[in-house]
Amino acid sequence: MMKCLFFLCLCLFPILVFSSTFTSQNPINLPRESPVPKPVLDTNGKKLNPNSSYRIISTFWGALGGDVYLGKSPNSDAPCPDGVFRYNSHVGPNGTPVRFIPLSTNIFEDQLLNIQFNIPTVKLCVSYTIWKVGNLNAHLRTMLLETGGTIGQADSSYFKIVKSSKLGYNLLYCPISRHFLCPFCRDDNFCAEVGVVIQNGKRRLALVNENPLDVLFQEV
Numbered sequence: 351m352m353k354c355l356f357f358l359c360l361c362l363f364p365i366l367v368f369s370s371t372f373t374s375q376n377p378i379n380l381p382r383e384s385p386v387p388k389p390v391l392d393t394n395g396k397k398l399n400p401n402s403s404y405r406i407i408s409t410f411w412g413a414l415g416g417d418v419y420l421g422k423s424p425n426s427d428a429p430c431p432d433g434v435f436r437y438n439s440h441v442g443p444n445g446t447p448v449r450f451i452p453l454s455t456n457i458f459e460d461q462l463l464n465i466q467f468n469i470p471t472v473k474l475c476v477s478y479t480i481w482k483v484g485n486l487n488a489h490l491r492t493m494l495l496e497t498g499g500t501i502g503q504a505d506s507s508y509f510k511i512v513k514s515s516k517l518g519y520n521l522l523y524c525p526i527s528r529h530f531l532c533p534f535c536r537d538d539n540f541c542a543e544v545g546v547v548i549q550n551g552k553r554r555l556a557l558v559n560e561n562p563l564d565v566l567f568q569e570v
Contacts, residue, residue, distance in 0.1 A: 459511060494554055
């Protein structure tokens with residue numbers, strides 16, 4: 351009986367050693383599930399709809415509030431309003447409605463999309479409803495948001511919506527190619543935060559290094 355047990359141990363020992371060696375030196379990598387994209391929600395908790403219009407409103411009230419609107423850029427020779435501004439208070443005019451045009455069929459957090467002011471306009475001004483980022487403004491030392499962009503093209507018209515670390519959402523400018531000038535873009539994702547600067551007494555949306563604009567989306 352003892353001899354049988356001895357020989358059994360001798361037979362099992364190499365198997366145990368091999369198993370231990372294989373496990374430690376050749377770990378089995380199980381496939382990881384891709385994170386499920388999170389839909390962007392409006393102020394009523396509903397998913398944003400690419401076919402609906404929304405106002406981009408502030409998460410704050412009073413002087414810290416104010417909707418986003420389409421306005422005329424100072425010293426611009428564009429034939430149509432071409433600036434993306436924000437009112438100085440939540441009390442007053444409503445913002446200009448926008449629609450979000452995703453690359454996919456739905457609007458998810460941290461995914462590329464175009465933004466367009468959704469208003470009736472003449473044919474000449476259609477392109478002046480689509481958001482883009484302009485050239486570096488030497489006086490303000492930033493890049494201002496303006497209109498005159500395109501939809502679905504590899505240019506300076508792509509943005510993302512991401513969850514804010516405070517309240518609501520933030521907007522990011524994300525050029526689809528690193529060939530575009532973007533000194534404000536981070537190296538890890540090549541995106542820049544959208545905030546507010548003061549231009550001729552008005553709040554103008556622009557790329558910032560800190561204090562991004564916290565926003566909510568209110569269905570029209």
